[in-house]
Amino acid sequence: MKTIMDFTKEELKDLIKPSFRAKQIYNWIYQKYIQNFEDMKNLPKNLREDLKRKYLISPLKIERVEISKDGSKKYLFKLQDGYTVESVLLPMKKEQRDKEGKIIHHARYSICVSSQVGCKMGCSFCLTAKGGFIRNLTPGEIAAQIVEIKKDNKIDPNRRVNIVYMGMGEPLDNLENVVKAVKIIQDQDGLSISPRRQTISTSGLSHQIKRLGEYDLGVLLAISLHAVDDKLREELMPINKAYNIESVINAVKDFPIDQRKRVMFEYLVIKDINDDIKSAKKLVKLLHGIKAKVNLIYFNPYPSSPYQRPSKESMESFKEYLNKHGITCTIRESKGLDISAACGQLREKSEAK
Ligand code: SAH
Ligand code: SF4
Numbered sequence: 001m002k003t004i005m006d007f008t009k010e011e012l013k014d015l016i017k018p019s020f021r022a023k024q025i026y027n028w029i030y031q032k033y034i035q036n037f038e039d040m041k042n043l044p045k046n047l048r049e050d051l052k053r054k055y056l057i058s059p060l061k062i063e064r065v066e067i068s069k070d071g072s073k074k075y076l077f078k079l080q081d082g083y084t085v086e087s088v089l090l091p092m093k094k095e096q097r098d099k100e101g102k103i104i105h106h107a108r109y110s111i112c113v114s115s116q117v118g119c120k121m122g123c124s125f126c127l128t129a130k131g132g133f134i135r136n137l138t139p140g141e142i143a144a145q146i147v148e149i150k151k152d153n154k155i156d157p158n159r160r161v162n163i164v165y166m167g168m169g170e171p172l173d174n175l176e177n178v179v180k181a182v183k184i185i186q187d188q189d190g191l192s193i194s195p196r197r198q199t200i201s202t203s204g205l206s207h208q209i210k211r212l213g214e215y216d217l218g219v220l221l222a223i224s225l226h227a228v229d230d231k232l233r234e235e236l237m238p239i240n241k242a243y244n245i246e247s248v249i250n251a252v253k254d255f256p257i258d259q260r261k262r263v264m265f266e267y268l269v270i271k272d273i274n275d276d277i278k279s280a281k282k283l284v285k286l287l288h289g290i291k292a293k294v295n296l297i298y299f300n301p302y303p304s305s306p307y308q309r310p311s312k313e314s315m316e317s318f319k320e321y322l323n324k325h326g327i328t329c330t331i332r333e334s335k336g337l338d339i340s341a342a343c344g345q346l347r348e349k350s351e352a353k
Pocket of ligand 1: 125126127165166167168169170171201202203223224266268297298299300301302
């Protein structure tokens with residue numbers, strides 16, 4: 001059965017008359033986290049019944065949750081057809097209270113969502129790649145990950161969260177559905193998460209980066225670079241044969257981005273593979289002329305993984321080199337290292353059982 005969450009509000013307006021019903025439905029689903037049409041009290045009874053016959057609300061169910069010591073929470077969701085995908089809730093800042101116990105700063109969260117079941121890209125370091133590609137997620141399946149997580153954690157509907165499309169799958173290989181998901185998620189009568197708080201991460205499908213740019217959604221872009229020369233990048237990421245580093249850099253240069261924002265380059269650091277200063281040097285050259293920031297990620301080993309985690313020292317010196325040469329660089333804290341850090345790893349564990 002199709003989920004009503006697959007529709008943008010504009011589409012719902014065309015579908016359901018009078019059109020103000022679309023706003024009411026959006027309110028129930030995305031702000032009140034209501035899961036039954038019967039509970040949508042301000043809709044006429046016959047409409048509620050009609051909707052119930054035709055549509056599902058949430059297309060996914062929580063199958064499993066793992067909580068890490070640092071507070072990040074990893075969710076395994078089961079879809080209607082039985083496949084599973086992962087999402088992660090990452091607390092970025094703790095709630096702060098004054099002496100009287102009044103909240104002065106609310107907690108800040110990011111939610112990492114999946115865009116596909118599996119992935120076609122076949123990156124050698126990534127566990128999601130191992131199971132191959134199964135199918136695209138629909139826009140509603142993407143948006144529902146956020147609603148389920150906000151609901152499960154009793155996150156206030158008005159509390160804005162940041163969204164990163166860094167879960168399972170390659171978002172730009174599912175461009176139309178991801179674009180629609182961005183629109184559903186940003187809707188002011190719904191989750192109301194501005195595109196400037198939504199970051200789409202890609203392995204670098206240059207042609208699709210260009211197409212995403214043409215939609216001019218205002219989303220932020222993250223590029224999974226991971227290597228500075230084509231030979232190594234091809235080994236790590238076969239997609240580099242079709243879209244080499246130069247084509248990715250050129251696509252980034254043309255991408256419309258808010259003047260105050262930067263493009264994020266993710267660099268997965270693997271011991272003795274790409275953790276040397278020569279690579280850092282090349283990276284500085286490569287990013288010349290781009291408003292970029294670099295995020296270094298520790299490679300997270302899994303059973304039978306062909307690579308190793310880099311040392312803290314090599315991470316630090318890589319970072320320092322970049323910072324010294326004018327490129328903002330941070331090391332991604334290994335949130336949830338004690339659970340199943342990188343995406344794909346929780347699903348793997350569940351299937352192994
Ligand atoms: N397909 C897109 C979207 C996210 S992939 C992309 O590649 O950009 C999921 C994220 O997990 C990427 O940032 C990837 O670099 C990271 N990742 C995959 N395997 C990992 C591992 N073993 N250790 C650490 N990070 C990993
Ligand atoms: Fe796909 Fe991203 Fe994993 Fe590569 S790193 S296989 S693009 S999910």
